[in-house]
Amino acid sequence: MPTVVVTGANRGIGLECVKQYAADGWKVHALCRRPEKAAELEAVSGAVEIHAADVMQHASINETANGITDPVDVLIANAGVHGKAAGEFGALEYDVWRSVIETNVFGAVATAEAFAQHVKKAKGKIAFISSKMGSIGDASGGGMAYRTSKTALNMAAKVIAAALAGDDIAVAPFHPGWVETDMGGPNALIDTGESVSGLRNLIGEMTVTASPKFLSYDGAEIEW
Numbered sequence: 347m348p349t350v351v352v353t354g355a356n357r358g359i360g361l362e363c364v365k366q367y368a369a370d371g372w373k374v375h376a377l378c379r380r381p382e383k384a385a386e387l388e389a390v391s392g393a394v395e396i397h398a399a400d401v402m403q404h405a406s407i408n409e410t411a412n413g414i415t416d417p418v419d420v421l422i423a424n425a426g427v428h429g430k431a432a433g434e435f436g437a438l439e440y441d442v443w444r445s446v447i448e449t450n451v452f453g454a455v456a457t458a459e460a461f462a463q464h465v466k467k468a469k470g471k472i473a474f475i476s477s478k479m480g481s482i483g484d485a486s487g488g489g490m491a492y493r494t495s496k497t498a499l500n501m502a503a504k505v506i507a508a509a510l511a512g513d514d515i516a517v518a519p520f521h522p523g524w525v526e527t528d529m530g531g532p533n534a535l536i537d538t539g540e541s542v543s544g545l546r547n548l549i550g551e552m553t554v555t556a557s558p559k560f561l562s563y564d565g566a567e568i569e570w
């Protein structure tokens with residue numbers, strides 16, 4: 347039975363990852379900040395184990411990772427925040443911006459570090475859920491905190507891909523689409539089912555490379 351680890355598994359894209367992998371017969375380690383409040387996650391049937399992990403608390407991720415002994419075929423670093431309260435240039439709230447970077451960059455990278463040994467054992471894959479909003483080539487302005495965090499995450503993904511290629515681990519960042527979730531809002535273009543089906547196909551096709559592409563859930567390549 348292949349094994350997947352998902353962060354931010356209690357709602358949105360992370361929850362849908364848990365549902366789809368579990369329905370496909372995978373063992374799922376579902377990480378979330380407050381398991382006691384994760385009723386929808388608890389209701390998912392299949393081989394799902396729920397663990398507490400706040401990606402801003404590196405000790406919490408490490409402790410959770412240390413408690414898991416399975417080799418990990420796929421790690422999905424999905425947890426993220428938008429941080430609208432960081433505001434825009436001219437009136438930036440640096441404490442909020444800092445917390446966005448700590449979650450979206452440090453949190454995702456710390457998750458990869460915590461589970462690298464598990465992924466090595468399976469010669470597995472690490473997928474970072476990034477955003478097209480992190481594309482410098484595509485950027486139209488606004489969203490300072492979120493955009494810079496995802497740009498940094500993309501660079502981190504490339505650095506990690508190069509660091510782990512020698513261990514036969516495939517690493518890449520993905521854009522999940524504009525998805526109807528709490529973050530994506532009601533005007534989003536696709537639902538979580540369509541996003542995660544696409545992401546799962548792409549994750550299935552990931553190959554070991556020191557220089558991954560930045561792909562959208564539908565396979566379209568996005569400019570860095």
Ligand code: NDP
Nearest residue numbers: 354358359379400401402425426477524525527528529530
């Ligand atoms: P949601 O806001 O619906 O869910 C975010 C998830 O991240 C929640 O499970 C939340 O947990 C978790 N999370 C936030 N901070 C932490 C933390 N410190 N530790 C652990 N978990 C945390 O967002 P989406 O599902 O839409 O987003 C998932 C990913 O997809 C994010 O990385 C986002 O940037 C990316 N994305 C989303 C897009 C969209 O249109 N929806 C577009 C492009 C990218 P909690 O419930 O505890 O807050």
